[in-house]
Amino acid sequence: MDVLVLLGEGFAGALTPQNLIWVLVGCVLGTAVGVMPGLGSSMAVALLLPVTFSLDPTAAFIMFSGVYFGGLFGDSITGILLNTPGQASAIASTFEGHKMALNGRAAQALATAAIGAFIGGIIAAILLVFFAPVLAGLSSSFGPAEFFALAIFAFAATSSVVTDNAGKGLASLLLGLGIAVIGIDGVTGAPRFTMDSPNLFDGISLITVTVGILALGEVIYVACLERHISNKQMIRPTGRPWLTRREFAEATPAWLRGTAIGLPFGVIPAGGSEIPTFLAYGIEKRLDGRRKKPRFGTGAIRGLAAPEAAGNSTTGMAMGSLLALGLPVSATAAIMLAAFRQYGLQPGPLLFERAPDLVWALIASFFIAMVVLLILNLPFAMLWAKLLVIPRPYLYAAIAVFCGLGIYATSGATFDLVLLLAVGLLGFVMRAHDYPLAPLIIGMVLGPLAETSLRDAAMSANGDLTTLFQGPIVIAIYAVLLVVLVAAGRNRVVARRRANTTQKETVGV
Amino acid sequence: MMPSSNNPTSVSATVGNRLRFQRGSGPRGIAKALIMPAILAAFATYLLYGIVVMKVPPSAAFPGPQFFPGIIAAGLSAFAIILGIQAVRAALVTPSIEEEEAGGRAVGVDWRSFAWVAGSFLAFAFLLGILGWIIAAALLFTGIARGFGQRKVLFALLVGLTISSLSYIAFDMGLGLSLPSGILGWAF
Numbered sequence: 140m141d142v143l144v145l146l147g148e149g150f151a152g153a154l155t156p157q158n159l160i161w162v163l164v165g166c167v168l169g170t171a172v173g174v175m176p177g178l179g180s181s182m183a184v185a186l187l188l189p190v191t192f193s194l195d196p197t198a199a200f201i202m203f204s205g206v207y208f209g210g211l212f213g214d215s216i217t218g219i220l221l222n223t224p225g226q227a228s229a230i231a232s233t234f235e236g237h238k239m240a241l242n243g244r245a246a247q248a249l250a251t252a253a254i255g256a257f258i259g260g261i262i263a264a265i266l267l268v269f270f271a272p273v274l275a276g277l278s279s280s281f282g283p284a285e286f287f288a289l290a291i292f293a294f295a296a297t298s299s300v301v302t303d304n305a306g307k308g309l310a311s312l313l314l315g316l317g318i319a320v321i322g323i324d325g326v327t328g329a330p331r332f333t334m335d336s337p338n339l340f341d342g343i344s345l346i347t348v349t350v351g352i353l354a355l356g357e358v359i360y361v362a363c364l365e366r367h368i369s370n371k372q373m374i375r376p377t378g379r380p381w382l383t384r385r386e387f388a389e390a391t392p393a394w395l396r397g398t399a400i401g402l403p404f405g406v407i408p409a410g411g412s413e414i415p416t417f418l419a420y421g422i423e424k425r426l427d428g429r430r431k432k433p434r435f436g437t438g439a440i441r442g443l444a445a446p447e448a449a450g451n452s453t454t455g456m457a458m459g460s461l462l463a464l465g466l467p468v469s470a471t472a473a474i475m476l477a478a479f480r481q482y483g484l485q486p487g488p489l490l491f492e493r494a495p496d497l498v499w500a501l502i503a504s505f506f507i508a509m510v511v512l513l514i515l516n517l518p519f520a521m522l523w524a525k526l527l528v529i530p531r532p533y534l535y536a537a538i539a540v541f542c543g544l545g546i547y548a549t550s551g552a553t554f555d556l557v558l559l560l561a562v563g564l565l566g567f568v569m570r571a572h573d574y575p576l577a578p579l580i581i582g583m584v585l586g587p588l589a590e591t592s593l594r595d596a597a598m599s600a601n602g603d604l605t606t607l608f609q610g611p612i613v614i615a616i617y618a619v620l621l622v623v624l625v626a627a628g629r630n631r632v633v634a635r636r637r638a639n640t641t642q643k644e645t646v647g648v
Numbered sequence: 649m650m651p652s653s654n655n656p657t658s659v660s661a662t663v664g665n666r667l668r669f670q671r672g673s674g675p676r677g678i679a680k681a682l683i684m685p686a687i688l689a690a691f692a693t694y695l696l697y698g699i700v701v702m703k704v705p706p707s708a709a710f711p712g713p714q715f716f717p718g719i720i721a722a723g724l725s726a727f728a729i730i731l732g733i734q735a736v737r738a739a740l741v742t743p744s745i746e747e748e749e750a751g752g753r754a755v756g757v758d759w760r761s762f763a764w765v766a767g768s769f770l771a772f773a774f775l776l777g778i779l780g781w782i783i784a785a786a787l788l789f790t791g792i793a794r795g796f797g798q799r800k801v802l803f804a805l806l807v808g809l810t811i812s813s814l815s816y817i818a819f820d821m822g823l824g825l826s827l828p829s830g831i832l833g834w835a836f
Contacts, residue, residue, distance in 0.1 A: 190819060190823065190825065192825075193823045193824050193825065194823075306727055306730050306731050306734065307731065309723070309727060310684070310688055310724070310727040310728075310731060313688075313720055313723045313724045313727065314688070314691065314724070316720050317691055317695055317717070317720045317721075317724060320695075320716060320717045320720065324713040326708070326713065327704065327705050327707070327708045327712065327713050328705065329702060329703060329704050329705060329708070329713045330702075330703070331698060331702060331713055331717065332694065332695060332698035332717070355769070358765060358792065359762065359765050359766065361796075362758070362761040362762065362764070362765045362792070362795045362796055363669075363757045363758045363759075363761055363762050364755065364758070365758065365761060365796050365797055366755075366758055366761075366797065367755045530798070531796055532792070532793040532794075532795075532796035532797060532798035532804070533789075533793060533798075533804070533807060535792060535793075535796055536788075536789040536790075536791075536792035536793040536796070536804070536808065537789065537811055539765070539768075539769065539788060539789070539792045540785045540788055540789050540792075540808075540811060540812065540815070541815075543769070543772055543773075543776070543785065543788060544781075544785070544815060544819060544825075544827070547776060547781075547827065547828075548819065548825035548826065548827060551826060553773050553774060553776070553777065556769075556772070556773035556776070557770070557773050559769075559773075560766065560769050560770055560773065563769070564766065565687070568683055568684060568687065569684070571669050571757070572681075572683065572684045574684060589716075590716040593711065593715075593716065594711050594715070594716070597710065597711050598709055598710075598711075602709065602710040602711070604711075
């Protein structure tokens with residue numbers, strides 16, 4: 140029971156007044172960006188990254204994980220009350236959640252969502268305590284070939300599983316990889332693609348790219364659409380936000396099923412919690428169809444409970460694969476990986492050996508964050524919904540100011556601000572043409588790892604590239620990747636066929 | 649059952665009313681559709697040029713500093729061509745009304761807003777060192793708010809000044825980040 144001792148020490152480290160404040164700050168910020176449609180936790184973490192450099196790493200990561208989880212708690216509030224999900228991970232919960240609210244059960248819907256997110260997150264955190272050290276132990280035998288395979292896994296999965304056009308995903312990934320090779324080559328010291336400008340010797344900062352793509356690009360994009368956005372009427376919940384025993388009995392199996400569906404997606408880099416939330420919704424809908432009195436379409440509590448639990452259990456496990464393998468499964472996790480590097484820490488097996496106090500304090504803070512978030516969300520959901528009163532011009536203007544603040548504070552150069560605008564324009568064009576952005580971020584974060592491990596492996600084998608595809612772990616990673624890709628491809632074909640038949644049906648009628 | 653957009657966090661999917669930019673028709677539509685392939689091709693060219701002129705130390709063993717960027721440049725060129733062909737094909741087909749509706753309401757880009765936002769940020773980048781954080785950030789705030797259709801410019805400026813002053817106090821004086829004080833410098 141070594142891990143329990145370590146976890147206990149972690150709690151001791153996380154329960155200091157200072158760290159508790161950062162948990163609270165992270166949870167409040169995360170819920171706030173989760174509630175506001177259009178703002179997500181990835182944008183929040185990107186914007187916070189530059190201003191956290193003066194904090195100590197434990198405090199910074201405790202705050203980041205609060206933001207990551209908080210986004211998943213907050214995102215369903217506006218989905219339920221306004222039929223407008225705050226983040227993509229709440230789209231699936233909105234279908235039944237908003238119908239519950241329309242039927243006068245808004246308070247119960249909010250409670251179901253918050254408790255579901257809590258259950259998913261807490262189960263994932265418990266599993267993480269036992270599972271992460273095992274995974275870290277396994278990966279301690281990884282060499283360059285294994286890390287290269289892991290990077291390829293992440294590249295292929297993020298750029299082709301989530302997106303409907305694999306070409307666009309891969310193009311976005313290659314852009315990220317290309318940006319990452321700019322700067323002085325670490326192995327030979329040769330300047331690459333710098334045009335002899337000292338501004339580029341250190342490469343293009345990851346902070347500039349993430350803030351530009353995720354935050355400034357979004358500001359420009361929304362500005363160009365602003366005239367066409369209409370505001371909707373919000374439903375005011377009445378009654379206490381708590382569930383009756385019967386509602387509990389009804390929702391519990393869905394919470395647990397949702398959690399189970401979400402867990403494996405924390406290890407597969409398929410873009411985070413969107414896919415598992417939709418899967419959980421789909422399975423509940425199918426199970427509901429078998430009942431004598433199907434409730435879906437009329438505000439089924441299970442249709443809300445399962446996706447909420449799935450989203451948070453994915454995020455919990457995603458933190459595990461980030462800590463133990465250094466594998467980011469979503470854009471938010473990729474930015475956190477970059478944050479670890481900024482502090483000179485390399486997530487993976489060595490992190491558990493070299494910085495155990497940080498790792499375990501962080502894991503302990505997940506439990507604290509779940510409790511804090513449940514308290515923040517269960518009774519105060521209506522207060523959070525009030526955030527929507529902030530006029531959009533001021534909200535986005537403040538985001539733009541914060542972009543400028545973060546970039547200037549880290550570099551102090553006009554060059555980086557102009558670069559930020561250029562990257563923001565790229566982000567705008569990519570959004571307008573529906574190119575996925577997450578592969579670019581993941582490509583930029585993992586690109587250097589892929590290149591160094593490729594070169595290390597090949598050089599130690601005297602330039603023989605086949606060494607990259609040898610070894611049991613390497614082959615296992617590629618095999619899993621193949622399964623994921625085939626499953627994704629099959630799903631897409633099935634979905635397309637189904638779409639075609641429904642189209643024919645409507646034409647026939 | 650999947651989110652319709654590739655970037656589900658973007659506002660088109662989350663603000664509820666599904667919006668997207670309309671595809672143009674004719675030569676302008678094709679030109680618009682080719683923007684991303686053109687960016688990919690331009691970046692590939694930049695990388696290829698860089699690979700050619702790169703000064704590699706003679707001691708570098710295979711695979712040297714040019715190998716990985718070479719793969720990226722090749723991939724970028726390939727996808728520039730593939731996506732370019734796809735985009736032109738899509739631009740030549742006039743979508744049926746059903747397809748139009750399935751993809752959400754198509755709207756035009758609001759170029760005036762675009763100019764306000766991008767212009768304000770560009771001005772901010774060059775004026776920050778001279779005007780200092782408090783004034784430059786307040787102007788940036790006002791410009792972006794104007795781009796979002798806020799007509800009460802003076803009020804926006806007031807809100808902007810409050811935010812820039814508070815952030816100066818919190819981040820420069822509180823957290824110790826360095827923000828320029830500019831022409832207000834004598835006061836601090």
